[in-house]
Amino acid sequence: MNVSIDTSYKSLNKHHEELCGDKVELLKTADSHILILSDGMGSGVKANILATLTSKILGTMFLNGASIDECVETIVKTLPVCQERQIAYSTFSILQIFHNGEGYLVEFDNPSCVFIREGQLLKIPYAERTIEHKTVREYRFKVQLNDCFILLSDGVIHAGVGQVLNFGWTWESMAEYALKTVKSTLSASRLATTLIKACKDLYNDIPGDDTTVAVARVIETKVINLFTGPPANKKDDARLVRDFMEVPAKRIICGGTSANIAARVLNTKIKTSLIYTDPSLPPVATMDGIELVTEGVLTLSRALALMKYYVEGEINEVFFDELDKENGGSMIAKQIIEDCSILNLFVGKAVNEAHQNPGLPFNLSIRMNLVEQIKEAALKMGKEVHIKFY
């Protein structure tokens, strides 16, 4: 089995706290993805330091092949001791999924991971072990395509306690909600955003504890081929289109001239529309065998702005509403953000003279710059990116 893992996480800080006492680390090795969630005792700076130390130590040791026994021992001996409580304490969960389908999970004092497979909650058998007087649970299993794993801190299952709900959200209700949400969402980031929004609502916007969900979804390796810009030399047109069409992928063309070239080489027609779903972007078009055809630089600029916001900004439901819009920019960004593990860019270097016109209200001669920034943003999202210039 050759799978990709889509991971994401979201946290709420306890009310009035500037720092979160939960910490998530997302790591990649050559053959696996690792998710670590730790919840430091207390809140604020102290909790943040405990959780950060724990997740960083675990991450670093795990990456270097240490066993869980060595990791736990190191943590117990390293964490600073809390003055008030006289203990050093931080919970953790570590989930590791290998690309060959092997899975490993170890939990210490966190709420159990929510496993979802084929629309059902799944109980996976575990073994309990005591290491340095700490009892950990270990799970070993095989993952399947579309499996979903949700790690959570106790702030999630306690959401709303004593306020909206007598006993808080509880693990069972949270798991049921997650099950429904998995079906209606595509990506790990959208699922994490929806779950954390539910916690925030249950807390009436005043979280009583640091609250974190970390999600891993097992997905097929999804490839997007994006063609933008005519080749510098016309005789390379056919070669570019041939490369662009070669591997199985979702195909997107950004640019009028590029679309015309593809239509000519593939001997097909572009069907344009005049429906302006967004007044500042030209309408999108369709072509046989191509998922999406759009105008070039303006649309790519919009897509890039959304991708940058996704990487750097505070994403929430409002962001996903913007991503769901039916304009070219949102459509491209959504495909790359939510439905792509490998992005192949096929970029022509020709420059359109008319785009050099200083009289235009927008600098259109920036394709190369845009492509570089799209690559950067996609890399930050953890996608594999390849660029080929013509």
Next chain:
Amino acid sequence: MIITVCIGSSCHLKGSREIVKTLESLISLHNLKNKVELNGSFCMENCLKGVCVKINEDVFSLEPKNTEQFFKEEVLRRLSNECNQL
């Protein structure tokens, strides 16, 4: 009659959306929906002379402000010529 408006980047920035809107409303105002088909096209490769608009295969260079004049002088004139020939 087929009118094609370029909606490529350069023409878009020069106002092709406004031209599309104006033409759409003029076409319905004159009840010409069954005689005139309005289409969009990606780059017509004449960007320096944008906004590019074609009536059948004849190319024109328009701006939003002369669209109404274009409609009267070219679209309506051609349509009435067609009628006279019948």
